Amino acid sequence: MRCEVLAVGTELLLGQIVDTNSAWIGEQLAASGIDSYEHRVVGDNQTRIVAALRDLLSRADAVVVCGGLGPTQDDLTRDAIAELMGVELVRRMDLAEHIAAMFRARLRDMPENNLRQADVPAGGDAIPNPLGTAPGLRCPVGDKVVYAVPGVPYEMQEMVTDHVIPDLLRRSGESACIVSRSLKTWGTSESALAEMIADRVDAQTNPTIAFLARGIEGLVVRITAKGATEDDARALVEKEERELRSVLGELVFGVDDETMEHAVLARLQARDWTLGVAESLTGGLIGARIVNVPGASDVFRGTIGAYATDVKRSLLGVTASSVVTEDAAREMAEGARRVLGADVGIAATGVAGPTEQDGVAVGTVCFGIALPGRPVESLSWRLPGDRERIRQFSTISLLNLLRQRLDGLPS
Amino acid sequence: MRCEVLAVGTELLLGQIVDTNSAWIGEQLAASGIDSYEHRVVGDNQTRIVAALRDLLSRADAVVVCGGLGPTQDDLTRDAIAELMGVELVRRMDLAEHIAAMFRARLRDMPENNLRQADVPAGGDAIPNPLGTAPGLRCPVGDKVVYAVPGVPYEMQEMVTDHVIPDLLRRSGESACIVSRSLKTWGTSESALAEMIADRVDAQTNPTIAFLARGIEGLVVRITAKGATEDDARALVEKEERELRSVLGELVFGVDDETMEHAVLARLQARDWTLGVAESLTGGLIGARIVNVPGASDVFRGTIGAYATDVKRSLLGVTASSVVTEDAAREMAEGARRVLGADVGIAATGVAGPTEQDGVAVGTVCFGIALPGRPVESLSWRLPGDRERIRQFSTISLLNLLRQRLDGLPS
Numbered sequence: 177m178r179c180e181v182l183a184v185g186t187e188l189l190l191g192q193i194v195d196t197n198s199a200w201i202g203e204q205l206a207a208s209g210i211d212s213y214e215h216r217v218v219g220d221n222q223t224r225i226v227a228a229l230r231d232l233l234s235r236a237d238a239v240v241v242c243g244g245l246g247p248t249q250d251d252l253t254r255d256a257i258a259e260l261m262g263v264e265l266v267r268r269m270d271l272a273e274h275i276a277a278m279f280r281a282r283l284r285d286m287p288e289n290n291l292r293q294a295d296v297p298a299g300g301d302a303i304p305n306p307l308g309t310a311p312g313l314r315c316p317v318g319d320k321v322v323y324a325v326p327g328v329p330y331e332m333q334e335m336v337t338d339h340v341i342p343d344l345l346r347r348s349g350e351s352a353c354i355v356s357r358s359l360k361t362w363g364t365s366e367s368a369l370a371e372m373i374a375d376r377v378d379a380q381t382n383p384t385i386a387f388l389a390r391g392i393e394g395l396v397v398r399i400t401a402k403g404a405t406e407d408d409a410r411a412l413v414e415k416e417e418r419e420l421r422s423v424l425g426e427l428v429f430g431v432d433d434e435t436m437e438h439a440v441l442a443r444l445q446a447r448d449w450t451l452g453v454a455e456s457l458t459g460g461l462i463g464a465r466i467v468n469v470p471g472a473s474d475v476f477r478g479t480i481g482a483y484a485t486d487v488k489r490s491l492l493g494v495t496a497s498s499v500v501t502e503d504a505a506r507e508m509a510e511g512a513r514r515v516l517g518a519d520v521g522i523a524a525t526g527v528a529g530p531t532e533q534d535g536v537a538v539g540t541v542c543f544g545i546a547l548p549g550r551p552v553e554s555l556s557w558r559l560p561g562d563r564e565r566i567r568q569f570s571t572i573s574l575l576n577l578l579r580q581r582l583d584g585l586p587s
Numbered sequence: 588m589r590c591e592v593l594a595v596g597t598e599l600l601l602g603q604i605v606d607t608n609s610a611w612i613g614e615q616l617a618a619s620g621i622d623s624y625e626h627r628v629v630g631d632n633q634t635r636i637v638a639a640l641r642d643l644l645s646r647a648d649a650v651v652v653c654g655g656l657g658p659t660q661d662d663l664t665r666d667a668i669a670e671l672m673g674v675e676l677v678r679r680m681d682l683a684e685h686i687a688a689m690f691r692a693r694l695r696d697m698p699e700n701n702l703r704q705a706d707v708p709a710g711g712d713a714i715p716n717p718l719g720t721a722p723g724l725r726c727p728v729g730d731k732v733v734y735a736v737p738g739v740p741y742e743m744q745e746m747v748t749d750h751v752i753p754d755l756l757r758r759s760g761e762s763a764c765i766v767s768r769s770l771k772t773w774g775t776s777e778s779a780l781a782e783m784i785a786d787r788v789d790a791q792t793n794p795t796i797a798f799l800a801r802g803i804e805g806l807v808v809r810i811t812a813k814g815a816t817e818d819d820a821r822a823l824v825e826k827e828e829r830e831l832r833s834v835l836g837e838l839v840f841g842v843d844d845e846t847m848e849h850a851v852l853a854r855l856q857a858r859d860w861t862l863g864v865a866e867s868l869t870g871g872l873i874g875a876r877i878v879n880v881p882g883a884s885d886v887f888r889g890t891i892g893a894y895a896t897d898v899k900r901s902l903l904g905v906t907a908s909s910v911v912t913e914d915a916a917r918e919m920a921e922g923a924r925r926v927l928g929a930d931v932g933i934a935a936t937g938v939a940g941p942t943e944q945d946g947v948a949v950g951t952v953c954f955g956i957a958l959p960g961r962p963v964e965s966l967s968w969r970l971p972g973d974r975e976r977i978r979q980f981s982t983i984s985l986l987n988l989l990r991q992r993l994d995g996l997p998s
Contacts, residue, residue, distance in 0.1 A: 189623050191614025192799045196605050198628070203602025212600050213635060215628040217609070224624060231642070388603045453871075453892070459878030460864075460871025463892040467870030470941050470974065472894070478902075479892035481864070481874040487889045487927055516898055530881050563881065 177348035178211045178236040182228055184244035184253055185327060186219035197242045197332055206386075207356050207400050208341050210348070220244060225256035233320050238347070240340060243327030245310040247290040253324050257315050258297035260322070265295040271302055275309045303339045307331045314343065321347065352402040355409035358388075359397045359420060360434065361427040362576045369395050372423055376416075383416045392568045394429070394436070426580055436575045437465050437472075443582040444475045444520065449548070452518030453479035454492050454508035456499070456525040457541065462571050477516040482508070488525075491515065500525050500536045502544075502554035509544030510552055521546040524574050528563045541570045545581055553581070588759035589622045589647040593639055595655035595664055596738060597630035608653045608743055617797075618767045618811050619752050621759070631655060636667035644731050649758070651751060654738030656721040658701040664735050668726050669708035671733070676706040682713055686720045714750045718742045725754065732758065763813040766820035770831060772838040773805045773847065773987045780806050783834055787827075794827045803979045805840070805847070837991055847986045848876050848883075854993040855886045855931065860959070863929030864890035865903050865919035867910065867936040868952065873982050888927040893919070899936075902926065911936050911947045913955075913965035920955030920963055932957040935985050939974045952981045956992055964992070 181198045188195045198215040205212045214232065218224045225244070232239045244253030258265050271294035279286035293310045296302050303312030303323070308331045313324040323340045325332045345354075361369060366389055377385045383401035390396050399416045403409030421428055429439045444451055455462045463479030466472055480491060488494040488504070492511030496503035505523050513521030526541030527533045542556040557573065559566050592609045599606045609626040616623045625643065629635045636655070643650045655664030669676050682705035690697035704721045707713050714723030714734070719742045724735035734751045736743045756765075772780060777800055788796045794812035801807050810827045814820030832839055840850045855862055866873045874890030877883055891902060899905040899915070903922030907914035916934050924932030937952030938944045953967040968984065970977045 188610065189613050189626060190617045190797075191610040191612070192797075194605065194607050194610040195626075199599065199602040199605040201602070202600050206601045213630060213632075214639070215600060215606075217626040219624060221624075228625070386601075450895075455871070457878075458875065459883075459887070460866070460874025460890045460892055463871025463894070464869065464875050464978075467868075467894065467939075467978070468975070472870075476870075476894050478894040478898045479871045479890075481871055481890035481892060483874070483878065483884060483887050483889040484861075484927075490928070491889075491926065515902065516895075517901070528878075564879070567875075567878070 177209075177238070177344060177350070178213065179205055179238040179240060179344060180212060180232040180236045181215045182225075182232060182239055182241045183215070183217045183327075184220065184225055184241060185217070186221075186250075188217045188243075189219050197327065197329060200329070200333065201240055201242065201336055204336055204341055205344075207398070208345060208354050209350070209400075209402065210341075210344055220250045220252055222252045222256050222259065225252060226259050229256065229260050229317075229322060233317055233322070236320075238321045238323065238344060240336070241322060241324045242332060245293065245312070245324060245326050247287065247292055247309070251292070254292070254295050254297065254313065257300070257313060257322055257324060261297050261299060261315060261317055263298040266298050267291065268294050268296050268302065271296070271311055274311075278309050303335050305331055305335065307334055312339065314339070352404065353406040353409045354400060354402055355406060355413050356398060356400040357413050357417060358432050359399070359417065359424065359428050360390075360394045360430045361397065361424060362394045362429050362436065362572060363427050364395075366395060369397075369424075369427070373397060373420060376419060376423070380416070383412050385416070385420070392572060394572070397424070426583060429576060429579055435468065436572050436579070437469050439579050440575050440582075441466065441469050441472060441475050443579060447582070449475070449519035450477050450517075451475050451520045451522070452477045452512040452516030454512035454521065454523040454544075455479055455481055456483060456488065456508070457528040458524055458567050458571055459483060461567055462522075462524065462574065465571055465575070477518045480512060480515060498534060498536070500527055500533065500540060500542060502542050502556050505542035505544035505556075506546075506552045506554040507544075509546040509554070513546050519548050520578070522574055522578055524570050526566070526570060528566045528570075530563060539566055541566070541573075543574045543577060545578055547581060547585070588649070588755060588761070589624065590616055590649040590651060590755055591623060591643040591647045592626045593636075593643060593650055593652045594626070594628045594738075595631065595636055595652060596628070597632075597661075599628045599654075600630050608738065608740060611740070611744065612651055612653065612747055615747055615752055616755075618809070619756060619765050620761070620811075620813065621752075621755055631661040631663055633663045633667050633670065636663060637670050640667065640671050640728075640733060644728055644733070647731075649732045649734065649755060651747070652733060652735045653743060656704065656723070656735060656737050658698065658703055658720070662703070665703070665706050665708065665724065668711070668724060668733055668735060672708050672710060672726060672728055674709040677709050678702065679705050679707050679713060682707070682722055685722075689720050714746050716742055716746065718745055723750065725750070763815065764817040764820045765811060765813055766817060766824050767809060767811040768824050768828060769799075769843050770808045770810070770828065770835065770839050771801075771805045771841045771845065772808065772835060773840050773983060774838050775806075777806060780808075780835075780838070784808060784831060787830060787834070791827070794823050796827070796831070803983060805983070808835070837994060840987060840990055846879065847983050847990070848880050850990050851986050851993075852877065852880050852883060852886050854990060858993070860886070860930035861888050861928075862886055862931045862933070863888045863923040863927030865923035865932065865934040865955075866890055866892055867894060867899065867919070868939040869935055869978050869982055870894060872978055873933075873935060873985065876982055876986070888929045891923060891926060909945060909947070911938055911944065911951060911953060913953050913967050916953035916955035916967075917957075917963045917965040918955075920957040920965070924957050930959050931989070933985055933989055935981050937977070937981060939977045941974060950977055952977070952984075954981075954985045954988060956989055958992060958996070
């Protein structure tokens with residue numbers, strides 16, 4: 177089974193927005209064992225949409241078209257698919273009623289144009305859109321198929337997950353269930369991680385193991401298994417997960433959508449401990465990441481972004497003569513605990529650049545961790561990259577250190 | 588002149604990374620008056636790269652190929668272009684020496700494989716790469732041309748700006764110079780802004796005016812002019828900029844690469860004032876944005892991320908009974924000034940969701956601004972969107988308010 181992706185939108189060609197949908201769809205296809213050899217972007221031009229669909233279908237079994245389903249005259253995906261099929265568009269009254277109902281629910285008048293979204297090429301089906309007005313389309317073209325989904329990412333994602341992928345798997349005669357799980361890791365290099373799991377990657381055909389570099393979100397090891405039933409597939413994933421975890425150990429900080437801040441907050445919550453932060457080079461970024469997690473208020477007391485040296489002294493009680501030292505980081509972590517009334521205090525100070533500071537090189541960072549009933553720990557690292565990267569890596573590295581220390585405590 | 592974009596890399600098809608290069612190149616082409624009707628992504632497969640190039644060149648004058656110039660056996664762009672041209676690859680000793688020198692400068696051994704990057708299709712030219720080892724390529728195909736550039740964004744951008752675009756303009760016989768400037772705005776809706784400038788957009792052919800929605804970076808109005816000389820083009824841009832500014836007024840916060848945090852820090856620096864922040868729902872994000880600007884330390888004292896209610900009271904001196912009120916925001920702004928020893932204090936408190944808090948609805952935010960010698964100002968807004976969007980919009984909206992207040996003061 178081979179399925180290509182066609183994104184439609186002049187704004188994509190002009191670089192006014194970046195096409196993230198095609199990559200997302202590509203990832204879902206790959207995870208489902210469906211090949212995808214080409215992604216394309218064309219503008220809002222019916223002739224070119226039709227030509228692209230025809231060309232892609234000449235080599236593939238299916239195409240997912242993304243975008244061009246809106247209500248305006250620029251939205252031509254429906255018309256292009258009808259032209260490709262050699263049929264007329266038919267207005268479906270049930271879809272028109274759904275669209276009108278969504279407008280009524282939002283207390284807004286419906287422009288007449290919006291009824292265009294109820295048009296379906298004769299012989300095609302609509303794919304329901306619970307999150308927006310534009311239904312998707314599933315249209316046979318000979319023995320092949322074109323799916324049309326909206327360009328709005330969350331609407332598109334719901335349709336691809338719930339309808340397009342299952343339909344493709346049905347068409348491929350693939351009766352297997354597919355289950356996938358991502359192990360998220362932090363703390364080693366891409367090449368070292370690849371080497372650690374190389375044997376298992378090479379040995380496997382089911383489950384398969386893929387390796388994704390997600391930058392600041394860590395390195396991801398994705399396990400994908402096929403089974404006759406979902407339980408069979410899940411059992412294969414879980415067996416492989418145990419194998420991989422025995423190799424990767426504490427590098428794994430979470431699975432699937434869990435972020436580093438989730439991992440840290442869950443561990444603190446389990447001990448009923450609160451957290452305070454003191455940060456310098458990151459300027460508030462550590463706090464900002466922590467409050468990404470809904471419910472952070474049960475654990476997170478706050479952050480002191482002490483950027484100026486004398487604020488570190490007056491507010492956090494730093495006495496170390498240089499403020500980019502392990503001593504300073506230790507005092508900042510203690511200060512965060514005391515000033516914010518927290519059980520646990522963490523701190524980061526360092527030089528993000530672009531120039532060195534008081535003779536300390538760019539990329540030098542010092543971390544402090546103050547846990548209840550233990551001496552305050554401090555250590556320093558040298559991080560690569562530019563200002564932005566140093567700040568981002570400082571943030572996630574400090575949170576990861578805290579995670580590891582919490583895991584090392586007696587439960 | 589029509590130029591398409593081909594991105595090469597299996598990791599793009601698999602969604603392991605998102606292709607941002609094609610959008611960037613598309614934006615540069617559009618700004619230079621060069622048409623681009625199609626972007627494509629194919630994997631690391633020589634047959635498919637050649638087929639895509641041939642197909643794209645059948646309709647266009649030029650193609651920019653991005654990626655596949657690395658040193659490994661997966662990097663096939665050079666081979667594909669040679670196949671398309673029907674020529675051999677020739678190893679260029681001057682390029683080999685440049686590559687070896689870059690390795691020596693980094694004190695690293697050069698794997699033999701890296702010399703593949705010195706191979707150029709016979710009849711083609713190399714494009715210098717001052718930032719990396721892989722040179723780009725400019726290769727004639729009949730009366731058309733293929734440019735190859737690396738997938739590393741900053742290497743690619745330098746080559747496209749300095750070599751590809753000027754070469755395309757030369758080939759198009761376009762002797763005009765093109766100058767472009769972006770006016771960045773904040774504070775109105777996309778449709779309202781479009782309406783404000785609709786007359787000028789419709790009336791113009793040189794300069795042209797384009798409208799880009801950049802989400803959290805604001806709405807951008809881009810002016811692009813052609814002239815016989817750079818001075819002529821610049822004069823046209825400046826004339827239009829004056830016209831647009833008279834319509835847009837204080838909505839414009841910066842030009843080109845200037846961010847909102849740049850705008851605010853520059854105004855504070857001009858008055859020799861320092862800044863302190865108190866933030867609740869944003870958790871540190873306001874501080875984190877401010878320290879994005881190199882040299883922020885001249886102005887920025889720090890931020891108090893007072894997430895817990897009793898931290899707002901103990902550290903910032905908030906007495907208001909509810910902490911999501913204009914009174915609380917006012918006290919937080921005063922507290923930030925006092926505790927951080929700053930000339931100017933700003934504060935944000937609110938409910939980011941997902942659920943309401945003490946009867947206050949999700950999206951409610953209160954801002955405080957304390958300027959020297961003036962009563963502390965406070966106001967409240969209702970922002971749309973989810974948790975992340977509310978926090979991001981709170982951050983930039985508060986910074987924009989401060990910018991407008993500073994502009995309103997006697998100089």
